[in-house]
Amino acid sequence: MDKSPHMDGCLSVTAQAFMDSFSLSDTQLGKHAPTNKLLYAKDIPKFKQEVKAYYRQIREQPPITRDEFHNFLREESKKHENExxxxxxxxxxxxxxxRYFAEVTAKLEEDGAPAEVREQLQRVSETFEGRRSCAWMSSN
Structure with a gap:
């Protein structure tokens, strides 16, 4: 998803708030603390309590059976099967x-992967290169 620098900054601040809310340690903020942390610093203790309450609820729920879990996953899969x-x-x-072909190939060789694995990666790469004009390659 393309996002403007302004949107990226806003999302970064929100992400940092989530990370701080789920952190197990308390962050001490001083006058040199990043502005984005100071923006929501007074809200973090409340968020941390909400996170703890959420996990407490999960811990106190009765365990589900294997069948219930499998049924849940099957239903979720059906909901999203065309996505x-x-x-x-x-x-x-x-x-x-x-981007990483050379590094992956080198790592496979370094780790002693069978030559067949490296050859298969080479064939996959060549197949992709041969299809650069395909519809799925040119659409965004």
Whole structure:
């Protein structure tokens, strides 16, 4: 998802608030503390109490059975079965392979991976390169 620098800054502040709320340690803020931490510093103790209460509720719930868990996962899977975007997944795989191919190949060799594994990675890379003009490669 593309985001403007302003939106990125706002999301970073929100992310930091979440991380501080879930942190087990208390942060001592002084006059040199980052501005983003000072923005929500007075709210963090309240958020921490809410997080503790949430986990206390989870701990106090009766355990679910294996069947209940499997049924839940099956239902969740059904809800989202048409949401997977194969084209986007393939584009991300392609970008990752292109970016880290040399490092992955070197690591496989360093770890003594069978030559067949390295050859398969090479074939996957070549297959992606051969499909650069495919619909899933050119769409965003």
């Amino acid at each position: 997977f975007n194969e084209g986007a997944a393939l584009r991300e795989l392609y970008k990752t392979i292109r």
